[in-house]
Amino acid sequence: MTKRKVRVRFAPSPTGGLHLGGVRTVLFNYLFARKHGGDFILRIEDTDQNRFVEGAEDYIQDTLAWCGLVPDESPVHGGAFAPYRQSERKERYRAYAEQLVKDGYAYYAFDTPEELEQMRIQFKTAENPSPQYNQVIREQMRNSLTMPEAEVQALLDAGTTYVIRIKMPKDETLTFTDMIRGEVSFNTSQVDDKVLLKGDGMPTYHLAVVVDDYQMEISHAFRGEEWLPSAPVHLLLWKYLGWEEAMPEWAHLPLILKPDGNGKLSKRDGDRLGFPVFAMDWTDPKTAEKTTGFRERGFLPEAFVNMLAMLGWNDGTDQELFSLEELVEKFSMERVHKGGAKFDYEKAKWFNHEWIKKTPADQLLPAVKSALLANAVPVTDDIVLEKVIGLVKERCTLLPDFVQQSAFFFSQPENIEISAIQPKWDDKKNLFFAELIRAWELSTLWEASDLEKEFKELAAANQLKPGELMLPFRIMLVGGKYGPGVFDIAEIIGREATLARIKHTLQLL
RNA sequence: GCCCGGUUCGUCUAUCGGCUAGGACAGCCCCCUUUCACGGGGCAAAGACGGGUUCGAUUCCCGUACCGGGUACCA
Structure with missing residues (x-):
């Protein structure tokens, strides 16, 4: 090419x-x-x-x-080859269809839908369940190939509805190169006389795609594999219309x-x-x-x-x-x-x-924010949101997953899953959290690492394993067994909210 | 029926004649994490079948099977 x-x-x-x-x-x-x-x-x-x-x-x-x-x-962006809607290009197609008739590559057909249906019933056999309007059958139908010229002209003059069909040649081999599949060949005897121009004056896909691809100077035509069987019709049209040199390269996906x-x-x-x-x-x-x-x-x-x-x-x-x-x-x-x-x-x-x-948190922010807002999560501060996104995004597969993973950063959880901690709850733990509240009320630092250090030291002082206390703490802050690291959560929601949530849960236990 | 196309792990795929057939998703196991993930490690899992061609075929050719598409005055 x-x-x-x-x-x-x-x-x-x-x-x-x-x-x-x-x-x-x-x-x-x-x-x-x-x-x-x-x-x-x-x-x-x-x-x-x-x-x-x-x-x-x-x-x-x-x-x-x-x-x-x-x-x-x-259609909305415009361009030098407008219009881009085939309905608005309607007038262009008929002339080409008529040209094909004139050149002997197509013909008028006057068969009504009922007659076509009857033909399909009549010729239907076990070996041929779907008879086509092809080189053989067309001899028995009402078209300009079988009818006297005068009769055809009379019909045309009377304004009778007709279609224009391509006249498929007999027993020719058509070959083209598909960019994905390589050489593909067809025998024209296997292809029917497709309608090019419909009774309502609109072209079918077959005519329109060729005319438009030509007029729009399309160099490569990509389409789904379901179009492969009709490729010979298009190939022939490019040839019959005299545009073979300009035919695009094909790829059937x-x-x-x-x-x-x-x-x-x-x-x-x-x-x-x-x-x-x-x-x-x-x-x-x-x-x-x-x-x-x-x-x-x-x-x-x-x-x-x-x-x-x-x-x-x-x-x-x-x-x-x-x-x-x-x-x-x-x-x-x-x-x-x-x-x-x-x-x-x-x-x-x-x-x-x-x-x-x-994707960086700041780029995710608009989409996440609207997902949260859509689920009534009261996000106001974008700075906080961005931090939250950075913390939780690795555990989110779809955008709505951010709702569960970050709602508790913005409002106190409504449901506290106390059943997760109640069975192993005792006075020692109760005491630990009471002390924790006191310690954190006074602490000057409020960063995750400091909080974790204090938490663990206090646990040790109370002869408790930090592990036994982490889950209860998580439930207090999050409401359930999910979310990122607890101390990160505490850092972001702040001292006031952290202590309030601990106190709130303590009252439920 | 006929025509066209396709055929590697369950799934998406790599391989352009040399393969101990590689990767990813999903699955299973272990580690990490006393949440859940993320991350790391491991296991299991494939060339539809039959003929050729070749020193050698997953790769090339033929046949069969199977799958898909088409077979409209729909695209």
Whole structure:
């Protein structure tokens, strides 16, 4: 291929939330574009007016923004190749379809949906459960190949609804090179006469994708593996339209599969198995059905993107944690795996945990703060919050985990799990804490290390093992058996709160 | 059915003919920590099957099996 400016596109149909596989396709497009100094385009493929879903396009834009995969050109970002919605490009497609008819590469078909259905029933056999509108069958259908020219013209003049179908040649071998799979071949006799222009005047995907990729000067076309079977149609269209030289290079990405059983991952699997499939929350405007997304589950976009990149790609080393910048630098389509990958939510969580650990507390702060506020944790002081985050983040896998791990820093725990200490509670311990209160009321220092030293010295003086006292102390401050080191907690919540919590619990015992 | 694609530990994967088949997640055990984690150490776990080609195949070729995708006036 001649070297030309790299221009790639993500071309979703706005029919609902953006699924994992979709975001991964975006990611690979984005990485490839950035790596080669090219452009990343978002094009909305809304040629099926029956499937239009309110809000879906905004959702796609929001998802890309959240992931940090912002397009250079899109319906909202504009660009030199606007418009970027196929519905707004409608007028462009018909002329090409008509041209194909004129050149003998396509034809008019007047079959009604009922007639098509009847054809499928009529020709259906055990060996051929789904008959196609192909080189053989088309001879028996109502189209400009079988009907006299005058009749066709009369139908056309009368404004009869028709579609334009591609005329697949007989027994030709079509070969192209897929960047991931290498050479792939098809025999045209196995491919049916796909509809190019629908009865409502809108193009099908097949026509639209070729026309738009050509007009938008797309250099590389990446899409899911489910498109591989229709590649010969696209190949032929590029050829018939006379644009063969400008055809993009193709890469068909492997599918993301269900964790259990078989088949490609669907939203239903997430509902069934309890993990997100969409990037962000999505509410179906018609059914009001709500689906949770990775963002709302508490994933960091960095982790989400990192996880997706590793689903089918690796750099050949053992490295698994990559920032977006590193991915841009190291990504190559040739290293994308051919086989589908079963989605593993546990591994996805691991990525998030790793990213929470490696992200500095101050950068985590906004996300953590909103998670805490959403759960009625009264955070006011960002300085304190930042310290807390630094202390607890290694024990948080998802953002909401910060709620349990840090709520007690900001308010006295409501439930004190005294059952954890009561069985082994005695007067000696009671006395120890009474003395501890007195000692700490007077102590001039209030740092974790000093507190721990005093605590242990006092324990020794009372002939008690520090270990026996640590859990009770933790329960007093935290309310339960969790959280970071107790003396760190005491340092942060301060003398007043520490002593108040000890006293409070002592009264319960 | 037909067409296309795929096939390494339970899962994600490394290996571009030399392998005692490596890593990660999950699992199990130990240490650390008298919370829970983090961290450290260890165990267990794989080349679908059958033929070739080759001194040598996980790697190349063929067949079979299995899995996936497609087979719409949906993308």
